[in-house]
Amino acid sequence: MKINKIHHIAIICSDYEKSKRFYTQILGLEIIEEVFRSERKSYKLDLAINGNYAIELFSFPNPPERVSRPEASGLRHLAFEVDDIEKTRNYLLSYSIECETIRIDEYTEKKFFFITDPDNLPIEFYQK
Structure with a gap:
């Protein structure tokens, strides 16, 4: 097996518009494509860094909170x-x-x- 590179990182957010603003307007990631998947009531936003596909930002209704600190597995x-x-x-x-x-x-x-x-x-x- 040979892995070439990391293809992307997927992030699920609780407030889509707030996270979209953070990753695009503050961090400066470029929007490749944005779609709303009505069957899932979910947005999917594909983002790039310097033209390279890097992050998928998702919204889902009522996602559970992420445990961050103290250090959690994952x-x-x-x-x-x-x-x-x-x-x-x-x-x-x-x-x-x-x-x-x-x-x-x-x-x-x-x-x-x-x-x-x-x-x-x-x-x-x-x-x-």
Whole structure:
């Protein structure tokens, strides 16, 4: 078996419009396609990073809340690589998004910090 790359990450949100705004207007992901699946009462929004398909954002009626902290089993977080960690943090703070303090990865010595999306999904920003 040979895996080429990660194809996409699927995220289910509790407030579709709020999450759509967060991922597109604040994080700057590009909309590829948006469809409403009436039989499921569900939106599916395909998003790209630098032209590469990356995230599927879904809405479903009354999804259960995600356990995030303390650390739960399952997907831990989503991480984005950025060129300038301080500029990224300041940009997010300008939107009143709570950001952790910038830390240094003890193994790579690269800078990083975390935020949460509208559904409390941990998102990491990691210095290139």
